[in-house]
Amino acid sequence: MQGNPLAPVWLREPHDANALSAGLWPSSADRAETGELTIGGVTASALVAEHGTPLYVVDxxxxxxxxxxxxxxxxxxxxxxxxxxxxxxxxxxxxxxxxxxxxxxxxxxxxxxxxxxxxxxxxxxxxxxxxxxxxxxxxxxxxxxxxxxxxxxxxxxxxxxxxxxxxxxxxxxxxxxxxxxxxxxxxxxxxxxxxxxxxxxxxxxxxxxxxxxxxxxxxxxxxxxxxxxxxxxxxxxxxxxxxxxxxxxxxxxxxxxxxxxxxxxxxxxxxxxxxxxxxxxxxxxxxxxxxxxxxxxxxxxxxxxxxxxxxxxxxxxxGPAGITLYEAGTIKSVDVNGASRLYVSVDGGMSDNARTSLYGADYSVRIANRVTDATPALVRIAGKHCESGDIVVDSDYLPGDVAPGDLLAVAATGAYCWSLSSNYNYLGRAPVVAVKDGESRVLVRGETIADLLARDTGFTSTRHAADGGQSTTEKKDTAR
Missing domain, CATH: 3.20.20.10 (Alanine racemase)
Incomplete structure (x- = not known):
């Protein structure tokens, strides 16, 4: 099917931009009756409600x-x-x-x-x-x-x-x-x-x-x-x-x-x-x-x-056993020579998937929280980092009504994504959860800003002095 001229030659516009292409997704990946993506019997929204985004999920x-x-x-x-x-x-x-x-x-x-x-x-x-x-x-x-x-x-x-x-x-x-x-x-x-x-x-x-x-x-x-x-x-x-x-x-x-x-x-x-x-x-x-x-x-x-x-x-x-879940943020249409693509920015990026910027790697993406019959639109999934090369998915098709707040799933991220992850722009590294038989459990805990600041000696020494020589934990214990 002829698609957007801005798309790479190998990418064809799909008949259904909700479909999960065989071989790209974990074997348990499916759509629930509500249209939500499920992995290991757990819905994307349930995973995000418990663990947040970005989130690595391993079947x-x-x-x-x-x-x-x-x-x-x-x-x-x-x-x-x-x-x-x-x-x-x-x-x-x-x-x-x-x-x-x-x-x-x-x-x-x-x-x-x-x-x-x-x-x-x-x-x-x-x-x-x-x-x-x-x-x-x-x-x-x-x-x-x-x-x-x-x-x-x-x-x-x-x-x-x-x-x-x-x-x-x-x-x-x-x-x-x-x-x-x-x-x-x-x-x-x-x-x-x-x-x-x-x-x-x-x-x-x-x-x-x-x-x-x-x-x-x-x-x-x-x-x-x-x-x-x-x-x-x-x-x-x-x-x-x-x-x-x-x-x-x-x-x-x-x-x-x-x-x-x-x-x-x-x-x-x-x-x-x-x-x-x-x-x-x-x-x-x-x-x-x-x-x-x-x-x-x-x-x-x-x-x-x-x-x-x-x-x-x-x-x-x-690799194929893993996906990454993001939440869509800003969305903008960019016109080039009479054609257009949607830039969909997510709450992660090159800090959780460096392969696209490092190697020009290609990935596939789908809306994870719903299905829609909107006409497919060429999209580029961009990260939130201050780098023009901060791209997660260079080219794919999503339903044209993709909106802020949608959950997006990127396939085949089980290998070399968490391993290459970083704290660029002071983003904490995302957690990794395993799913099986309708349940999820944390394999690797995600990092918080508090975790990152705990390594900053200027912050910890200042905080220690402000607490009168006590750590934050010690001060809470004293207050009790």
Whole structure:
């Protein structure tokens, strides 16, 4: 259907601007008889009444089903060719203690990439042996903590980390299992991938350097080499890039076998999801089958045993399970060359979703508190921050009668939205709630202005002096 000329070429004007496009929303998303959006059996208005806006909402059942689907698909396909596969949830997408518990309960391991993420996983009661630790600049303290608590694997990202991890392992009297992060020269994004001789990036080492560094690892009595680790990009829809990366990594893997065991191969993550109706991610089962087949083919070509495999999905598990709710504020029509779009401003923005301004990411939006038969209008959902680039949804269609006070829901915000959130313009970070079976519960408490001011030493010292040396809490207790 021909739409507004200001719309991007991929965006088509919908017949019904209330409809929830399949694949974009959590599996439980529906419209109640009143027209309200419901997630996990809870209406948008009920969620907002209890928790306010902006509000991140995660469908627990959807997230856990996706986690189980990934684990089952890769384990099944690996078993088919005679090997095993482990799936690590990439915690950087979104991590809380409860989400960590979901992933472990559903049979996944967890990948962390900072001391903070490590502490969240440990606070959740995760067995450290089920953790992998990434990072291109792990501090000495982070390395020491990881080895001390017994993290399952550490990904060596540079030559200097070999001696650092080895020293920490010796200090704690352990043998630390490690992987070596290598750059395959394959970079993939959505349907396309580029294969070059080298990648110009901060992560990992070039493939040609792998044999020398693996030899260094093997010389350290405190280290045990597991295998190579690769990561080719993010938001990837097809298997072709993974297949090319597997070809390059397995060639080096085969050569390394001459001097010792190489039990594993980790092909990373980056599996894509649908953010708009134009996105068509590859179904998990098909993706797993194609990648595993590529591994089998390359191992047969080199006449080597099949290694155990590992994969690290994050966005593909938690992204589609999440939405963000906002309240619409000011609305204005902007005319450009005879066409117009509505700018709908909401009570959040780049502080709760930085991806649009950082990466030019596209999202989809719907009115959450009602349905209407008004003619669809092209909209741009803008944030409230003092930045012209503060856009949440660049282009979508909403009913033309969208009004101040309407609740708006943005789909597929479970990954990298809360994780990248900030306090820009002194907005408190939004809470995260989980929904399931008609009930909601807080996963991460939202921040108030009082929380932000509590970190401002000028405010706290002034308040302390004004209270005669007592804190606000102490003064209230005295007043009683």
């Amino acid at each position: 627990e059942t959807d997230a856990r089903d996706r986690a189980t689907e990934f684990r089952h698909a890769f384990e099944t396909e690996a078993r088919r060719i005679g090997t095993t596969a482990r799936v690590y949830y990439a915690g950087k997408a979104f991590l809380s203690t409860e989400v960590a518990r979901w992933m472990i309960a559903d049979g996944l391991n967890i990948d962390v990439c900072s001391g903070g993420e490590l502490q969240v996983a440990l606070a959740a009661g995760v067995d450290p042996s089920r953790l992998g630790f990434h990072g291109n600049n792990k501090s000495l303290t982070e390395i020491d903590d990881a080895t001390r608590v017994g993290v399952g694997t550490i990904v060596i990202d540079s030559a200097i980390e070999i001696e650092r991890v080895a020293a920490a392992a010796t200090r704690h009297g352990i043998v630390q299992a490690v992987r070596l992060r290598v750059n395959s020269g394959v970079h993939a994004h959505t349907h396309e991938f580029l294969a070059t001789a080298h990648e110009d990036q901060k992560f990992g080492i070039v493939l040609e350097d792998a044999p020398a560094l693996v030899a260094s690892i093997r010389r350290e009595p405190g280290l045990r080499f597991l295998g190579l680790h690769g990561h080719i990009g993010s938001q990837i829809f097809g298997a072709e890039g993974f297949a090319e990366a597997a070809s390059r990594l397995i060639a080096v893997h085969a050569a390394l076998l001459a001097d010792g065991p190489v039990p594993e191969l980790n092909l990373g993550g980056g599996f894509g999801i649908a953010y708009t109706s134009a996105d068509e991610p590859t179904p998990t089962g098909i993706l797993a089958a194609h990648i595993i087949d590529a591994v089998a083919t390359e191992c047969a070509t080199h006449d080597i045993p099949l290694p155990a495999l590992a994969f690290e999905p994050g966005r593909a598990i938690i």
